[in-house]
Amino acid sequence: MDRLSNPNGNVPLGDDSGNLTERNDEPPPTKSQCMDKFVEMVPNWSEELLGFNQGTLAVLIGLILLVFITRLIAVMTIPNMFNNLCDKSPVAEIAIHGSSKALGTAVGAGIMWRSALALADGSAAVMPSTVEFWLPSIAQVVMLIAIIAWALRLTVCVQAVVEYWDDDDELDGAERTLIGAVESVMRFCIVVFGSIFIADALNFDLTTMVAGLGITGLALALAAKDSIANVFGAVTVLLDRPFRVGDWVLISGSEGEVINISLRTTLLRTSLDTVVTIPNANLTNKPIENFGKRRWRRYQPVISLDLDSDPDAVQNFTSGVGDLIRTDENTMKEDASWAKVSAISKDSIEISCNIYWDVNGGADERDARQLFLLNVARLAKENGIAFYEPRVRNQRTLN
Structure with a gap:
């Protein structure tokens, strides 16, 4: 008995008694086929209502409930996974508890996105073409936005990690300056790459967008020259280190304690408890008097x-x-x-x-x-x- 004589494609095998048995080589069901089975499990699944069949509506309602349950589980379990870091640093506790909701939303939206794609590719689901097109895209965008929000909130954990490994349990000016710089760079990268992924999810042609940057690059450079100068000013401050977080400085008539150094600005806390915002571009061509570097x-x-x-x-x-x-x-x-x-x-x-x-x-x-x-x-x-x-x-x- 050969394969040609077996229309099902099952290969005959011999058992211990010499009888022939058949091995099933059928591939596992795809995601779309699984979704079709869920749709067909609903009684009267083929009856239509508002452009959907009842099986599709039931599956969508079940997916929405699954999203909320997944988000609730993530909110309850994620903080417990980082108990040691939360006990060491109040900053980490606030960041992790605050970001767990965003991460739960991202996981739930991801499930909805992949399930909506599989549902739309199946043969049993019936839904309006608008819903079929936009539901996966909206779920993907929600997932990406939630991931961006989660990542942005976790940037403050840089300080928590440094505090966790710091021997003297007290951050000096150099450590706080480095923490501020790393957090600023991380936020910038998260926003840039997140925007690219969101544009791709909305079916924008990234190749055309990148090519268009060559045409509009000069205009953007002229419009953003101050922002670029601020970034280079921040790099200059971090490399030359004329001051660091915690130093008392006098810059362009503004005197106060340096409380933050970001990619765009430097913040000073004055003796009147006000906050002065100085663009980093001004730091490269203005005299800086640093009282914190006095020898006596x-x-x-x-x-x-x-x-x-x-x-x-x-x-x-x-x-x-x-x-x-x-x-x-x-x-x-x-x-x-x-x-x-x-x-x-x-x-x-x-x-x-x-x-x-x-x-x-x-x-x-x-x-x-x-x-x-x-x-x-x-x-x-x-x-x-x-x-x-x-x-x-x-x-x-x-x-």
């Missing part, structure tokens, strides 16, 4: 004493202030650090101080000033010295 901090307070203070007590007090300056662990340039009587006015005796401190930031400098001034107040009390107070002085004059 200079402090020049003037201490005003009451004019009736005893000169010997003032001398002892001044010597004591000088000792406070020189013995301070933060003091550097001891030869240039001093405290001396600089003037005697009609109302007060003035002692000028010149101090150089080796402190890292503004908070450390404020702490050093506070400690110094409180020690000065204690020293004045020990020497019986009174500080100049205009009201007390005027009252003495009247008496």
Whole structure:
């Protein structure tokens, strides 16, 4: 018995008893055939309603329910998969919980997209031509938009990953600057490639679009020259590193703390708690004064004493202030650090101080000033010295 004598294409095989059996070489059913079986399982599936047959309507309703169930499962399970990262970083917890809805929507829309294609390719489904054409495209676009939203929300996880692997559990300025740059580049790439995929899903001719860019490229370059200059400015900042996140800088008359460096702009938080937005293009041709790179901090307070203070007590007090300056662990340039009587006015005796401190930031400098001034107040009390107070002085004059 050969294959030609077997119209079904089944190959005869021998079993242990010598009898011939047949092996089924039929291919597995396609997705379209599976969808046809689902349609035909519906009672009275061939009866038409609103341009659909009842089997197609039932399958579409089932797919919509499946999309919602899939989205719900994704929202409930995805955060549990990243418990360690969420426990380590609140930023990651917010990002993952916020992005799980978008990812669930993407998975559900993807199921709808592939199922709608298989349903439209089948022979049992009946639906209006408009629905048959647009349903897969709309589902694909929704899936792509959800994936883009999910990816954009996850960009903040760059900070969470750095925090997770950071040994000292505290991000310095260089790390925060790098995080901001990586997040900006990731967002840019996600939007660009996502737009290309969406255009393809809507059946735009990408070849024609790319060819058209050659014609309109000059116009786009002229229109986007400021944006391009901002991008190059950001690259310059990241390579030359004139400042980093956390530094206190003065740029074009705007002074404040650098809080973010993106591809287009740099944000400063001023002392008035306002935010100044500076285009990165301005950073390449403007002087930048970075207070965060100072090797030391200079402090020049003037201490005003009451004019009736005893000169010997003032001398002892001044010597004591000088000792406070020189013995301070933060003091550097001891030869240039001093405290001396600089003037005697009609109302007060003035002692000028010149101090150089080796402190890292503004908070450390404020702490050093506070400690110094409180020690000065204690020293004045020990020497019986009174500080100049205009009201007390005027009252003495009247008496």
